[in-house]
Amino acid sequence: MVMWRSIERAGWGGVAAERMEAARPERIAALLATLREPGARGLLAVGAGCSYGDAGLNGGGRVLLTERLDRILEFDAQTGLMVAEPGVSVADVIAHFLPQGWCLPVVPGTGSVSLGGAVASDVHGKNQHRVGNFGDHVAWLDLLDADGNVRRLGPGQQGALFAATIGGMGMTGVITRIAIFLQRIPSSTMMVLREKVASLDALIACLAERSSRSEFSVAWIDGQAADPALGRGVVESADWSDEDAPPQPVSPFRVPFTPPASLVVPLVMRRFNHRYWHAVPDRRAAVPRRAQAFFFPLDRVVGWNRLYGPRGFLQFQCVVRDAAALAPMLRACRAISPTLVVLKAMQGTGRGLMSFGITGWSLAMDFPAGPDTMALLQRLHAQTAEADGQIYLAKDIAMTAENLPRMYRKLDRFRGALRDVDPRLSWQSSLFRRLKLFP
Numbered sequence: 001m002v003m004w005r006s007i008e009r010a011g012w013g014g015v016a017a018e019r020m021e022a023a024r025p026e027r028i029a030a031l032l033a034t035l036r037e038p039g040a041r042g043l044l045a046v047g048a049g050c051s052y053g054d055a056g057l058n059g060g061g062r063v064l065l066t067e068r069l070d071r072i073l074e075f076d077a078q079t080g081l082m083v084a085e086p087g088v089s090v091a092d093v094i095a096h097f098l099p100q101g102w103c104l105p106v107v108p109g110t111g112s113v114s115l116g117g118a119v120a121s122d123v124h125g126k127n128q129h130r131v132g133n134f135g136d137h138v139a140w141l142d143l144l145d146a147d148g149n150v151r152r153l154g155p156g157q158q159g160a161l162f163a164a165t166i167g168g169m170g171m172t173g174v175i176t177r178i179a180i181f182l183q184r185i186p187s188s189t190m191m192v193l194r195e196k197v198a199s200l201d202a203l204i205a206c207l208a209e210r211s212s213r214s215e216f217s218v219a220w221i222d223g224q225a226a227d228p229a230l231g232r233g234v235v236e237s238a239d240w241s242d243e244d245a246p247p248q249p250v251s252p253f254r255v256p257f258t259p260p261a262s263l264v265v266p267l268v269m270r271r272f273n274h275r276y277w278h279a280v281p282d283r284r285a286a287v288p289r290r291a292q293a294f295f296f297p298l299d300r301v302v303g304w305n306r307l308y309g310p311r312g313f314l315q316f317q318c319v320v321r322d323a324a325a326l327a328p329m330l331r332a333c334r335a336i337s338p339t340l341v342v343l344k345a346m347q348g349t350g351r352g353l354m355s356f357g358i359t360g361w362s363l364a365m366d367f368p369a370g371p372d373t374m375a376l377l378q379r380l381h382a383q384t385a386e387a388d389g390q391i392y393l394a395k396d397i398a399m400t401a402e403n404l405p406r407m408y409r410k411l412d413r414f415r416g417a418l419r420d421v422d423p424r425l426s427w428q429s430s431l432f433r434r435l436k437l438f439p
Contacts, residue, residue, distance in 0.1 A: 002033045004062065013052045014305055014312025015369050016397060018059030018430060026068040028085075028144075028176050034064055035148050035426070042428030045174040047087060047114030051121065052315045053397030054430035055169050061428055064174060066116055072096065073177070080182040081139060086116025086175045091296070093182075098291060102182040106134040107295045116175045121394035122167030122355040124362075125295070126216040126238075126344060133350035133357055134180075135166035142177040146426035150176060155351070164417035167352030169393055171418055171427050171437065189241040190216070192289045196280040200231020200330070203343070204323045204361070210237035211345040216294070221330070222273040223338035223365065224266065230330055233341075234280050238294055245288035255303035262309035262368050264339050313339070314373050314397060316380050317364040319346055319357060320389035326363055329383055336376050338365035353414040356392040364395070374398055393431065401436040415439040 002023050010017035021039065025031050034043065041061030048067065049056050057063075070087035080102060082093070091111025093104055108123040117123075122135045131137070140154035143165060151173075153162035165172045193210070197203045203219055211217040214237035221233035298304050305313070320326070326343070344362045349355055365380075367373050377398040384391055390407040391399050405411050419439035431437075 002030075002037055004037075009049065009057060010312065011053045011056065011397065012050050012305060013314055013369070013397070014308060014310075015314060016054055016057070016430075018054070018057045020058050020060065021062045022065055023062070024065040024068055028069070031064065031144055031174055031176070032148050034062075035144075035146060038062065038146070038426045042426050044427060044429045045086070045116065045120075045170050047117035047120075048089060048112045050110060050113050050117060052395040054434065055121070055394055055396075056117075057430040058428060059430045066114065066174070069176070080184065081179055082182055083177060083179045084115055085177060086114060086119075088115050089113065090115070090118065091292075091299075094292065094295070097182060098185075098188045101185055103185045103291065105131050105137045105181065105183040108134075109296065109298065111292070111296045111299055115178050115180075119166060119175055119178060120168060120170045122350045122352045122357075123394070124346070124350075124357060126218045128357065128362075129211050129217070129345045129347040130215050132348060133167075133352075133355055135351045135355065137181050138166065139179040139181060141165065141175050141179065143172060144174040144176050146173065146422050146424060160413075160417055161421055163351060163353045164414055164421070165352070167350060167355035168414065169354070169431060170429065171432060172421050173427060185240050186242050187240060187244040188291050189243065189245040189288050190238040190291055190294050191241045191286040192236060192238040192294060193284060193286040194280050195235045195284060196233070196277055196282075197235060198229065198232050200327055203231050203233050203235060204326070206235045207343060207345060210235055213237070215239050217345060219343040220276075221341035221343055222277055223330075223333070223341040224270045224273050226334070227331075230327065232277065233343075234277060238289070241288055245290065248290055248293070250293070250300065252300050252302050255301065255306045258306045259309050262311065263307045264313070264368060266337055269337070269339050308368055311369040313366050313368050314377060315364060315366050315395045316377050316398075317362065317392040317395040318380070318384040318389050319360050319362040319392075320384060320387040321358060321360040322387060323361050325383065325387035325389070326361060329363060329380055332379055332383065333365065333367075333376065336367055336370070336373060338367055340364075340366040353410040353417065354393065354408055356390055356394070358390060360389070396431075399435060401434070404435050
């Protein structure tokens with residue numbers, strides 16, 4: 001018997017909370033029982049719930065929480081192939097394998113992401129320009145379909161369904177096992193170089209140069225700065241060190257509750273950004289840094305998203321081909337300044353039919369939720385479409401169904417795969433219905 005309970009959840013940004021029923025299976029066999037009771041609005045497998053918008057919600061429907069399917073099942077030290085269940089987190093993999101000289105080849109910005117979610121969102125990291133997306137390193141995966149069949153998928157095994165599952169936001173079924181190749185690393189330490197630049201053109205040039213030389217690169221932009229300092233920021237690049245640095249004590253701070261109002265206000269952000277930019281020394285020298293600190297800077301503040309208060313925040317993330325599209329987007333944010341702005345270089349597309357990524361520039365901006373924020377996101381979406389870019393579905397809550405085909409050119413193939421594997425629409429989500437992904 002399946003135990004369903006009513007829950008209310010929002011995306012990681014804390015907006016658009018929805019009520020749904022949830023089951024929390026602890027073994028694969030328990031998943032099979034849930035398929036007999038899909039409910040009127042279908043089922044959705046959910047990992048850690050790190051999607052910022054509604055990709056991990058199924059309002060009025062049912063969700064399967066996979067967090068207890070969290071075992072690392074196999075590892076081949078000769079090839080680096082790891083087999084794990086979908087609820088294993090990125091942080092768990094790194095904590096287990098980093099001391100042994102192995103790491104995931106693609107690491108997103110938080111260690112909380114589950115491996116199942118990493119596949120479903122086809123996440124990318126600060127080295128996308130070198131190694132691509134998460135799905136590019138998946139050897140195979142097992143998918144439980146709506147009829148209770150477990151299918152093994154890979155580039156050469158049911159390739160069309162594999163391509164629909166990578167980046168498919170859970171719309172093809174429940175991933176029950178993932179086999180992914182880990183990367184050999186010389187140490188658990190990185191040599192990190194930080195460089196501050198005074199304008200957007202200089203920042204783009206610096207980021208391009210560092211991306212051509214380093215395995216990892218990312219730029220932080222001061223979202224409060226206006227012309228002539230528009231786009232000033234800090235470029236951070238890194239490569240694995242040949243030697244381990246001495247252990248560094250880590251004391252994460254936990255936000256104990258959601259404050260009644262946002263603490264992330266313009267005055268605070270202006271002061272923080274000013275100090276952050278000026279704290280970077282003028283001299284260029286790489287310093288050793290533990291890998292987790294480089295990969296997950298925000299994870300040191302557990303529950304940081306609570307700082308935005310009960311309204312939460314919204315994120316905009318796009319990728320555009322031409323860097324000339326970036327300045328108009330930053331200028332569009334004069335009325336509502338972003339609290340966090342991150343720029344990365346990207347190279348090529350992922351394996352998935354709905355993978356996020358083209359060769360160009362990925363811009364991510366956080367905004368406090370408010371009465372005018374959604375309208376701003378719609379404007380930014382229009383600018384992205386005009387620039388022949390894409391919006392990242394894992395971070396989105398504002399895209400319209402009309403814009404989706406303009407940004408995802410393989411949409412018809414994706415819908416065809418859904419029609420083949422799930423004609424009854426057993427798998428659904430709030431994002432699925434908002435963007436009218438019906439085959």
